[in-house]
Amino acid sequence: MKIESGRPDPLGATPGDGGVNFALASAHAEAVELCIFxxxxxxxxxxxxxxxxxxxxxxxxxxxxxxxGYRVHGKWAPEEGHRFNPAKLLIDPYARALDAKITWQAPMQPGKTKPDRRNSAEVIPKSLVSEIVQPDWQRPRHSWTETVIYEAHPKGLTMTHPDVPAELRGRWTGLASEPILAHLRNLGVTAIELLPTCAYLDDRFLVEKGLSNYWGYQPIGFFAPEPRYSGADPREEFREMVRRFHAAGIEVILDVVFNHTGEGDTRGPMLSLRGIDNASYYRLGPEGAYIDETGTGNTLNLANPLALRLVMDCLRHWVEEMGVDGFRFDLAATLARGASGAVEPHAPFLTAIAQDPVLREVKLIAEPWDIGPGGYYLGGFPHPFSEWNDRFRDDARRFWRGDRGMTGDLARRVAGSAELFDQHGRPATASVNFITAHDGFTLQDLVSFGEKHNHANGENNRDGHDANYSEALADPQAQAARKRALLATMILSQGVPMLLAGDEIGNSQSGNNNAYAQDNEIGWIDWTAPDEGLISFVKRLIQIRKDHKVLRQCRFLHALERKQDGIRDLIWRLCPGGEPQPNDWNDPELRCIGVEIRGAAEGPAGDAGYEAVYLLLNAGPTCKAALPNGQWTLLLDTARPEAAEEQFSAAETCLAAQSVQVFTRATPQETS
Structure with a gap:
């Protein structure tokens, strides 16, 4: 076997011209060996x-x-940031496929004070040379105002589903099988957001406890679909899954992890970037110590051109070659750190995204925090990013739990969190609203447990969030009422709603709010007894959102008078019908609020339809509430989830405890 000079671009393994070109980026290496197996x-x-x-x-x-694979030669000088060790076979970070899953084994360890000379080739999955194709993707291309996201685990969504063939469960093919597609179409969701799909590590901490990395937030093979979710051809199975989702009108968004890798800190294995060029790819402090702003032991250095190029090339690969329609960036504040280490609105990654002709056209969602200094960055990301809004989650939970003084905060969330996102021309869809996500309680557990129960994780219940704002409601009817109120609040608020997979069927994780290592019945969605009534209720909520544009506007509402009729676009009301004054908003016992919504004053007439919607949200006891003048239609009462729409001629309505009512009417000044 012989080798010729080849070319430096593109990075990775590229078939063509009667062979394969290999290119690897390492600024500090002294020699690189390509190892063919x-x-x-x-x-x-x-x-x-x-x-x-x-x-x-x-x-x-x-x-x-x-x-x-590769063996990279260079200095072993940890105090300078260099940890080259050619005894360790390295995974190509640009590999488009791997021949096995990655599980920690002792020969992967690089050494502490001196290099570990054990050959790791037998325990390292091999990179696979792959054909590079860019199919003509037929994308649904839903606007942000049309988008309803469904967050799901690639394996856990199907593992217990009785209608998914057993041989397809837990695989890309099962994820887009007809029973799942039919369920999502029935709900009306427009996008599925998948937990990490690239090749990741089962790390030592879990392997030694007999557990596995279920969620997948320990990435190694950024370009390669995770092998455990597929058969012989992971890339084609993934692409076929995407095609099937697209044909069903559903976009595919990937949860991607570019803030750290599974190599961890100095105690972690040498699998790829650590052995290729540790000093270029990771953020290092004095004496070569890893800077950890992610809680995982290391932090990728996107201020370095090589690391930034890796991320940008990877994102374009998933869009162009694999067909995905967007990304949710885990711990995105880390990606927004510049050369100084501070979170910056014009950090290299954010600037690169803004000018990229491929990536600026897909959906981009930031998880706007990390654990480093200044890492809570909610509202700070520039267009075209939307952001996970944890303030929505917490404020909605606390309002419906009955916490004192939460009505004003809830009002801000329902109106789109303008105080956070209305800057530099960002739209109201910048806020991704959620009540639950993979990280935390499910909706059923939120109303069933007052404290977390994470003992199965083997950390003596120390892991996972403690501030859950949950409540152990003993009465199943009270649980159901709370769930409906929370779902209605999320789906009918301005912004983009995100539903956690399984919440619509009443799925529980038995109180585990950090099921990252539970690749079993705890982490899998339980389809054995789905709550059909709740499924119908969620479907109805999503349909109401679709039918009434005023509930999903791209412009913020600031209670300004509209030119076309002189009526404000947002009018808040107390139960007696009057508008709240400052002392009312400051009343810690205020539990019920109404809001009349019209098309934004700052937008063209008719841009959000020709109607008004009146929402009433009551976290207190049963009460009566006056309706604004006009002929209203009651679209929904969460206390009577199966009741049909009805014309409403009375001047007031009776609101059950823990309920939401939704009314609509044409605005007389706009009727033509």
Missing amino acids: TKTGETRLELPGRAGPIWHGFVPGLKPGARY
């Missing part, structure tokens, strides 16, 4: 070409499917 063993070929930090070579006759 065949039935007869390992063949090592030193990459002969170098262009700046890019090492490259071309192997004639090699074809897609070839198995390979």
